Amino acid sequence: MTLTGTLESGTDLPPDERVIDVRDLRMRYGTKDVLAGVSFAARRGEVIALLGPNGAGKTTTIEILEGFRMRSSGEVSVFGVDPAAAGEPWRARVGVVLQSWRDHGKWRVRELLHHLGTYYARYATPAIARPWPVDDLLDVVGLTAAADSRVARLSGGQRRRLDVAIGIVGRPELLFLDEPTVGFDPAARREFHDLVHRLTDVDTTTVLLTTHDLDEAEKLADRILILNEGRIIANGSADELSRQVAGESEIRWTRDGQRFVHSAVEATSFVRELFRQYGDDIADLEVRRTSLEDTYMRMVRDFEGSDR
Numbered sequence: 001m002t003l004t005g006t007l008e009s010g011t012d013l014p015p016d017e018r019v020i021d022v023r024d025l026r027m028r029y030g031t032k033d034v035l036a037g038v039s040f041a042a043r044r045g046e047v048i049a050l051l052g053p054n055g056a057g058k059t060t061t062i063e064i065l066e067g068f069r070m071r072s073s074g075e076v077s078v079f080g081v082d083p084a085a086a087g088e089p090w091r092a093r094v095g096v097v098l099q100s101w102r103d104h105g106k107w108r109v110r111e112l113l114h115h116l117g118t119y120y121a122r123y124a125t126p127a128i129a130r131p132w133p134v135d136d137l138l139d140v141v142g143l144t145a146a147a148d149s150r151v152a153r154l155s156g157g158q159r160r161r162l163d164v165a166i167g168i169v170g171r172p173e174l175l176f177l178d179e180p181t182v183g184f185d186p187a188a189r190r191e192f193h194d195l196v197h198r199l200t201d202v203d204t205t206t207v208l209l210t211t212h213d214l215d216e217a218e219k220l221a222d223r224i225l226i227l228n229e230g231r232i233i234a235n236g237s238a239d240e241l242s243r244q245v246a247g248e249s250e251i252r253w254t255r256d257g258q259r260f261v262h263s264a265v266e267a268t269s270f271v272r273e274l275f276r277q278y279g280d281d282i283a284d285l286e287v288r289r290t291s292l293e294d295t296y297m298r299m300v301r302d303f304e305g306s307d308r
């Protein structure tokens with residue numbers, strides 16, 4: 001199990017297929033190294049979830065890729081261009097949902113989206129109609145009923161939906177989402193997941209998102225990167241990560257009205273033996289594999305416990 005050092009994720013992709021290409025990215029604030037050599041790549045249409053504890057450097061990484069923050073060192077290329085030097089046509093291909101919300105309080109929702117959308121019209125291509133028609137956009141983010149409300153009057157979840165709408169109004173080919181679903185109710189969360197699937201399946205949008213909701217990461221991401229103390233400590237699909245951490249499954253059942261719980265590495269043979277012994281007396285059997293949350297906690301804890 002490799003939990004120490006820097007994992008280079010996706011760097012085996014051919015260069016022309018890399019929408020994002022990051023090598024040995026470092027960021028120092030004062031005397032503190034927040035990113036200590038991060039390398040990864042993303043290909044077109046891929047959804048990558050960047051996970052990690054508070055302060056791990058997720059927002060810093062994303063803002064460097066968006067061209068909003070200057071890095072200390074390392075090579076960064078997005079659509080083959082360094083974001084720090086990129087111009088307007090590049091920016092029009094990139095959608096951004098920031099973690100902290102910028103105020104547009106006096107605007108009404110539809111007017112604001114219409115206004116922002118006009119900027120993108122000149123960047124329409126034969127393949128990509130820009131901007132996203134406002135009424136369709138309001139519909140996909142679930143803001144139709146709030147279209148004429150002032151932004152300042154929206155609820156927290158509605159504001160976040162508006163942030164998502166602002167991020168995609170230009171039909172970006174690459175979308176950065178920094179904790180997009182904070183404040184979403186369960187229905188809004190599910191609609192958002194459907195929207196991301198639509199963006200990636202139909203429009204082959206590449207997505208880099210951060211979240212603290214590990215179910216969300218599992219549902220959305222093709223690949224998960226875990227950032228901790230300035231380095232990528234794990235990279236792979238949710239299944240691949242859980243296989244790296246030798247996990248125990250939890251088995252629950254009832255017998256004669258009594259509830260039992262047992263943890264086993266080999267769940268199948270345990271259950272087989274259980275039925276051999278007690279057969280028809282077993283009811284309410286449940287087997288739960290190691291969740292992404294268990295895996296994540298293990299990886300972060302093991303990394304912190306290692307001497308690196």
Ligand SMILES: Nc1ncnc2c1ncn2[C@@H]1O[C@H](COP(=O)(O)OP(=O)(O)OP(=O)(O)O)[C@@H](O)[C@H]1O
Pocket residue numbers: 029034052053054055056057058059060061099
């Ligand atoms: N402008 C800044 N000046 C100095 N330090 C900063 C600045 N921005 C971020 N930091 C520090 O860099 C570290 C990483 O911050 P960052 O916001 O990237 O973390 P994060 O992974 O996004 O965390 P969270 O999950 O809380 O959003 C933190 O220790 C933070 O205090």
Ligand SMILES: [Mg+2]
Pocket residue numbers: 058059060099178
């Ligand atoms: Mg952050």
